[in-house]
Amino acid sequence: MTLLVTGGAGFIGSRFVLDWLACHQESVVNLDALAYAGNPMNLAALDGDPRHRFVHGSVNDGALVAALLAEHRPRAVLHFAAESHVDRSLAGPGAFVATNVDGTFALLEAVRAYWQRLSGPAKPAFRYLQVSTDEVYGTLGPLDPAFTEATPFAPNSPYAASKAAADLLARAWHRSYGLPVLITHCSNNYGPHQFPEKLIPLTIERALEGAPLPVYGDGLQVRDWLYVDDHCEALRRVLAEGVPGRSYNIGGNAEHTNLDVVHRICALLDAQRPRADGVSYRAQIAFVADRPGHDRRYAIDASRMATELGWVPGTAFDDGLARTVAWYLSRRDWVDAVKDGRYRDWVASQYEARA
Template sequence: MQTFLVTGGLGFIGANFILKARKQKLANIINIDKLTYAANPLTLAELQDDSGYNFVRGDIGDIDLVIKILEQYQPDAIINFAAESHVDRSILSPIDFIQTNVVGTFQLLEASIAYWQNLSSLKRASFRFLHISTDEVYGSLSPTDPAFREDTPYAPNSPYAASKAGSDHLVRAYYHTYGLPTVTTNCSNNYGPCQFPEKLIPLMILNALNGKPLPIYGDGQNVRDWLYVEDHCDAIYLVLQQSSIGETYNVGGNNEQDNLTVVKKICEILDELVPQPGLSRSELVTFVKDRPGHDRRYAIDCSKIKRDLGWEPKESFESGLLKTIQWYLNNPNWVEQVQSGNYQNWIAKNYGDRK
């Protein structure tokens, strides 16, 4: 069985990938995560007695620690999920994003190439460094623009997007300059179980359940492509096993939705599953001041990964959204643990002055 070093494996997408890898016995997992605000150890609690899973608390920017982990566990691949990922937080504190997404990725690449160069010829040939990135590096689209392709020029508009663009460029450079066998995926907006509730869908689910306002930026017409996280994890594993080195793949859900429509669908499902007499949850929708530089539309053309590797998403937006809502309804302990005082303070800071 292969061994993967997963960075940021207590974050949303990384944790879902680890659960898939262990449940399906795809690989043994070494998880390095520095346990920031968005990490919840409950997400992977079911793996505490799994001998094929090992957790190391640490930062990808700590090159000595990463080298030590690589030498100890001898992984067959590194999957880099570790990132600061919330646009609103990047506007309030961009330095954290530069430090983790740019400097951290650089240090991880340095450790990886030192490890890779000392492998046997057979292991060197099969080793992969898979970098998980975002469609936000491509900038914003008008309603009539074609969807992002892998050759779409980068045009990031937020500190978050710029930091991810920087990390993408570093990964590309380490392949072309040093020969490190890298692959990059750029995904659209993920949603699903275990997502930290500062992001749109879990925030709206939990606010609607608690009768709180549902804050929507601007006119609510910003459009995103929505990718169910389990579909994304399937794509990641397929790319890791079958992609040629140096490739980039866009991964999308083929589900463009504007924010207001997303929130209204959440309200409709909750009104059906958990009715509250006398209240239609769509009445809680509150339009708030837009965030600076808010990209109008993202859309992903994922025809390349379908053509090359045979991947396409399985979930429709409706089926994925229903599964997501049911997960949050069924896991109140997880929700309670992540909604700490720090989280509540951030919500107040981000939304409190937008009315």
């Protein structure tokens, strides 16, 4: 038995592959284009493991995907591959449409053709799992109820719009063709191996560099934080027990403002890697011009996961954040390898110009 995972060298995808192979003997074919955030170092623990086959390629390459499906005959496809950073989508939306929309279409068509040729028990047992984001739902007010699976899509960024389009394609392929599709919408993931353009690793790295810690606007935007290993556990549960055609919200039950998250990171660094001058890292916080169309609040109602699939997040935010900070402090080799010139140029253009 085999899984085909797309985007399995990225942050969440690689963590899923590692966790899957730690829990199962079932092999994984891992297709990743190795764009800027895809990193083979994330999979170093699997070197020499015959259960893991890495393939360098794009989901947009329908012929390659079809060949992999024909050769390995997976029982499920898990689609992680995506451009995923809102700020980059504002600067260059075309790449997000190409990967997230066109790539999902190409993948769905290859998977549909493969699934339609299956026979016997393999056909009804097959699953396609679309991994998506809560950002497709738009923004909430401070007292609004959390997003449920019935919340209408109202994306406010090119990234969120491209993911909403991909989800609607997957839904349509289920309704139109019967493809057994599962869709998940997760809240903000954090944990080891996250590319340091996202809030938590960016703050850690800027703090250690002695650079300003950029906080958009007033810093009071609220996000629900989900430890990546909890997310992977939820995905395994959806794959095993989810109902085709249904979507599942996955959240961490941990709403915090961006400013609060930065303060917590500073406190952890003050304790574990204090500045030479004894001043708190909070002194480096710098409020910068807000992101255009910045969503004010996300909140996830994950009660369907609890009542139907028996899953609840197992990691308290303070515990997960402490583990994450400790990992970045201990894995300077990984961090130094990903912080190349392109990364530094991006950070400079994105934040220093906003100061």
